Amino acid sequence: MSVTEIPAPLLEVRDLAVDLPVGKGHRPVITDVSFSLRAGESLGLVGESGSGKSMTVRSALRLLPAGSRVAGSIRWEGEDVYAMSRSRLRSWHASEVGFIHQDPRAHINPLRTIGDFLTEGLRASGVGRRESVEKAEALLERVGITEPRTRMRQYPHELSGGLLQRVMIASVLLVEPxxxxxxxxxxxLDVTIQESVMAILDDLRRHEGVSLVMITHDLDLAAAVTDRIAVVYAGQLVEEGASGSIHTEGLHPYSVGLLESRPSTTRRQRLRAIPGRPVAAFEAPPGCVFVDRCAHAVDTCREERPSLRPVQRQLVACHRAEDLQAPVVLAAGGAL
Ligand SMILES: Nc1ncnc2c1ncn2[C@@H]1O[C@H](COP(=O)(O)OP(=O)(O)OP(=O)(O)O)[C@@H](O)[C@H]1O
Ligand SMILES: [Mg+2]
Known part of the structure; x- marks a missing residue:
């Protein structure tokens, strides 16, 4: 490779828009999402319930319901995901990307043992029974499950939610994605188990160079474990930048609202909930998607949909980003 040749990003999502089939018609769930992830990087996708986080990653993995309409482009190491053949798509899912689902119980067959669930992929790819079992047991130990041999013989209903989520992480690690x-x-999961699951993911990322896209509604958590954060609202990406910048100097009023509405041990101000309720992409107003909940909205915000543009160190979809940064800087310096 020549020095001027830059490798393609691991995953690149450009101008994604997705309509899902609903009744006899279609309904938009994603209207404008773009981001890219380089090998070894981690990205947090943050937003309230219904904003389109799961749909964004399901679109990227080509795991949408039949009849969905997708516009824009998704590339994996430069390869067009939507042009992959069925067999290429299957091998990509089986060996290069690992998906830890929101609800492990819904994605692990209740009628099969944990051992069968963990080893079936390896066995299908030609690995012998004994080797598959040894590998699966070693991974269960690695994610903090004691007595892996006993667990392998158990059924999903015999395991708590925390243990089952670890089993799902182990199943993803088995393929070394x-x-x-x-x-x-x-x-x-409850708080202590949350911490240990996050520690496992963080460890993989830091020590093994695995890239990570983590979906959460918790901006603090995303800032703690990811390099960059993309904030999603009503099917649109409204702000993107380095985790440290978004966490302390978020520019979009929605990012600021998410942070202020979060309980904190270091901030002493009263919690401020974002007024109004989150809207889905199909019910978003014609101008800025956040206009009805924004304390800073002006006429332009009602008329024109802002697109992402560079402001300070971030990308922000807000007409007023420059006007709003001044008070934040003054407050931080204690001059207000
Ligand atoms: N199968 C489906 N058919 C139609 N609409 C759907 C379907 N699945 C999700 N939606 C809608 O798509 C929008 C985005 O949903 P998505 O699941 O991506 O949200 P989310 O950000 O992951 O929320 P949560 O934090 O609750 O998981 C929502 O308005 C949701 O109601
Ligand atoms: Mg979701």
Whole structure:
């Protein structure tokens, strides 16, 4: 490779728009999402319920319901995901990307043992029974499951939610993927288990160079474990940038609202909930998607949909981003 040749991003999503079939028609769920992820990087997709986080990654993995309409482009190491043959798509899912689902219980067959669930992929790809079992047991230990031999013989209903989520992580690690997509991997778990699951993912990323896309509604959590954050609202990406910048100097009023509405041990201000309710892409107003909940909206915001553009160190879809950054800087310097 010559010095001027830059490798293609691992995953590149450009101008994604998705309409899902609903009744006899279609309904938009994603209207404008673009991001790219290089090998070894991690990205947090953050937003409230219904904003389109899961649909974004399902679109990227070509896992949408039949009849969905997809516009824009999704590329994996430069390869067009939507031009992959069925067999290429199957091998991509089986060996290069690992998807940790929001609800592990819904994605692990309740009638088969944990051992069968974990080893079936390896056995299908020609690995012998004994080797598959040894590999699966070693991975269960690695994700903190003691007595893996006993667990392998158990059925999903015999395991708690936390253990089952670890089993799902182990199943993803078995294939040694280049990218792990974790869809709210800890939402259903209690706090101590949340921490240990996040530590496993963080360890993989830091020590093994696995790339990570993590979906969460928790901006603090995303900032702690990812390099960059993309904030999604009503099917649109409204802000993107380095995690540290978004976490402390978010520019979009929605990002700022997410942060202020989060309980914190370091901030002493009263919690401020974002007024109004989140809207889905199909019910978003014609101008800025956030206009009805925004304290800073002006006429332009009602008339024109802002697109992502560079402001300071971020990309922001807000007409007023420059006007709004001044008070934030003054407040940080204590001059207000
Ligand atoms: N199969 C489906 N058919 C039609 N609409 C759907 C379907 N699945 C999701 N939607 C809609 O798509 C929008 C985005 O949903 P998505 O599941 O991506 O949200 P999310 O950000 O992942 O939310 P959550 O945090 O609750 O998981 C929502 O308005 C949802 O109602
Ligand atoms: Mg979701």
């Amino acid at each position: 280049k990218l792990i997509i974790a869809d709210e991997p800890t939402t259903a």
